[in-house]
Amino acid sequence: MTILHIDLDYLAETLETFLNIPSPTSYTDNAVRWCGQELDRLGIPFEVTRRGAIRAVLRGKERRPARAxxxxxxxLGAQVKAIKDNGRLAVVPIGYWSARFAEGARCTIFTERGSYRGTILPLMASGHTFGxxxxxQPTGWPHVEIRVDARCSTAEEATRLGIEVGDVVSIDPQPEFLENGFISSRHLDDKAGVAVMFAALKALIAVKDQLPVDAYFLFTIEEExxxxxxxxLTEDIASLIAVDNGTTAPGQNSAEFGVTxxxxxxxxxxxxxxxxxxxxxxxEDDIFYQKDIFRHYRSDVASAVVAGHDVRTALVCFGxxxxxxxxxxxxHALRSLAELITAYLLSPIAFWRDAEEVxxxxxxxxxxxxxxxxxxSSDVRMDEIEDEAVDE
Structure with missing residues (x-):
């Protein structure tokens, strides 16, 4: 089939906008509202669960076996664990990430009265003082604290500001979009995946009447x-593909280009x-790809299967x-993913049997x-192979 055109400007703009909306797990309402408003703008119907997960749908020729x-x-983010005597805030992580990457991060503390800015610092932050x-000093969450950018040098002053144990802390993404296509930022996991989904949705709108079955776009709020x-998931959904990150690290086969x-x-x-x-x-569609296996990582599809959903699963990644x-x-990876998603959703159904659960x-x-x-191969003779085996 012909690859659909992916609007890269829209993809990048969506990603940049979304990166700047704080959404650590449990503090996702504003991100949910933004996604809903964008779906409305695109004319795509959706519904929102009690706590904010979004289920959008493009209707196909048949309801089942639906794809998602x-x-x-x-x-990722953090949460206030304790207010210290010096007015600094002890924190614990939301999701799994190392305090090594928290040191020096600018952040926002969300209280019921309003938000405050701050910096996550190691306990010994001054070389002039500690040499x-x-x-x-060790690395770990017990060894960092938040310095609040307000008059806050005692526990009493912090309390007067309205800061409480359990307040959510978002970490500044500090995105940078380079002309050569590289994007550096925190929280690309998985805001880049969300941007890919919106780019794929935008491309599919003009050809949605060609969808063989319903196509659901799910935006979850507690993956981390x-x-x-x-x-x-609904009972109509027979297959679920998650869009998330693939780690490019020693021992892995992921890449920052193409689909992983x-x-x-x-x-x-x-x-x-x-x-x-x-x-x-x-x-078939000349989309560059590679395969990988992740031993210390799970995604939205794993949580769906563990919850008891009998669906076919896959995970497609940007390196x-x-x-x-x-x-x-x-x-390049984001464009490749959007192309693959559209190709998949428009492709014929392989197993119509999947329309029934049993x-x-x-x-x-x-x-x-x-x-x-x-x-x-024609230039290799069996007797040559046998001769080599004897020589060895």
Missing amino acids: IAAHLDT DDVDE VGIGAANI LAMADQNGPFDYHLTRKLARLCR IDASHGWERIHI STLEDFTTQPTEKAEQKL
Whole structure:
């Protein structure tokens, strides 16, 4: 099929706007409102759950077996653990991230009275005071604190400001969009995935009458704490693909260019047929891709399966360097993901049997079991191979 045009300016603008809306897990209302307003602007119907997860839909020719794409609105953050005698704030992380990346971060503390700005600092923050000891202090959340940018040098003063234990802290993203396509920022996980979904939606609007089945776009609000898509799927949905980050690090096969297809995460392998269909679509449509496995990472699809949803699952990723830290991606990966999502949603249904939650073995799927035929190239003779084996 012909690749749909992806509006890269819209994708980048959406990402930049969304990065600047604080949304640590449990503090996602404003992000939810922004997404809803953008869906309204695009003319896409949606509904919102009690706590804020969004389920948007493009109607296809059939209701079942519906397909779903998911990304999460929530990000990492922190929470006030204690107010210290010196007016500084002890904090604990929201989601899993190292205090190593918190040191020096500018942040916002959200209280019921309003917000305050601050900086996360190590306990020994001044070389002029502590000398070489600043380089020897441990790394960890017990060893950092927030300095509030207000008159706040005692616990009593902090309390008068309205700061309380449990207040949510958002970390400044500090995004930078470079002319060569690289994007550096915190919270690209998974605000880049959200931007990809909006870019794919925008491209699909003009051809939505070609969708073979309903296509759901799910925006979850608690992925960073393991809940994710546990409670947002409908009974019509038979397959779920999460859009999230793939770690470009030693020992991994992810890349900052093209699509990274995850074959497994810490929960185990993704659906055999769906992952291989996505790879086939990449080959057919000349979308650059690579495959990877993540042993210390799970996404929205894992939470859905653990919650008991019997759906085919896959995870498609933009390669990200320094995940959950100072993250970096490239616009090429985001465009590739949007192209793959649109190609998948427009592709024919492979297994109409999936429209029913329970059926018989009739039309049930099969997997290859035949022994692969080993073919030799025309310029390599069997006697040469045997001679080499003898020499060894």
